Amino acid sequence: MSSYSYNTFFALSLLAATALTGCGTDSVTLQSVSTSNSSVIDTQAVDNSFVGESGVSTVTSNPVEISTPVVEKSAPEANPDFVSTTKNANVVIPVLENDNSPDAEIVRLDIISWPNAGELVVEANGSVIYSPHAGFEGSDSFVYQIEDENGEIASALVDIRVSCDAQAGECSYPVRLSWSIEKSDDVTGYYVYHGLNSGDYPDRHWVPNLETVFEIELADLGSHFFAVTVVDKDGQESGYSKEAIIVL
Structure with missing residues (x-):
């Protein structure tokens, strides 16, 4: 990456902005x-x-x-499912929709491995309601078994992803910004500027001289724009570095 000179004696390079964030x-x-x-x-x-x-x-x-x-009698076929929901929100899982039973009707559905971070209710129509525990965010799963009229059985895994509600402003996304400078003897620190529009940085964060890495948690989805400046021992601040963009 090319370097950018400020006040004739600084050469600042913004290196990277990185989101840290199944019959026969x-x-x-x-x-x-x-x-x-x-x-x-x-x-x-x-x-x-x-x-x-x-x-x-x-x-x-x-x-x-x-x-x-x-x-020959064919056993029913149970296929895996994947669903997602947000924190504290129930989700209805129609587990039988992608299952098959060519020779006989499915007459029974049982949960044989329960989720660790939520509760289940099996409905009469074969759907399963998953309710995550209060505040839980992450991955959960359970295993169910079906049985047909002939007594043949099959089982499948259901994966569940519980995430924050971005629309409600509950989510945060960690971002790391790093840069380098060729001459740092006269540097006292850096300012990291941040905004939601290119060239417009209403947020400013101070970073001491010994550090050339800055981490921040962002709450808004979309594009985020960053730039860095250098401050010398006399308090003089350089111009902006090249802009870095993160899209969440």
Whole structure:
């Protein structure tokens, strides 16, 4: 990065501004059980009035092979979910919406691993209501299990992100600003300027000479603009360094 000279004896370089801030079918062959070619003999009786020839008729049966498909039962499929909410705000999670049960209806939903930082309520329609503990901010999770009419089961993880409410001004975002200077013997310190518009810096922060790093927590989303000046032992202040921009 290029250097910028102020008051002819300072060369200040603004180095960086950094935001610190988831069936098949099997063929089964059934074979009839029989002895080798069996015969059924039909014998006709002859009485005294019969005119003609008596005889016998023979019916022969052979083994028959029958192929019958057997359909395997498919287990239901439970898929992971991810939701987000803000601090102290409940969220309804329709966990069954992305689950599948091809062979039978899902008849049961159980929580088998509970969240650490919130409470759950399972609704009759299969939705789950998550309520974060008061003031909690961070990540939480739970595991649920579904069961179909055939007794087949499946389970899935639900990840939950609980964040601050930016619209309510509850969020803060740490930012670190660093710079360098070629000659610092006559420097007593620096001013870090900050604003929400380029070239307009209503906020000013003093940084002693031994430090060339400044950290600040910002509450507003959007663009933030920074510049640094040098102050010598006589109290004279240089012009602004090159502007640095952070977008939150």
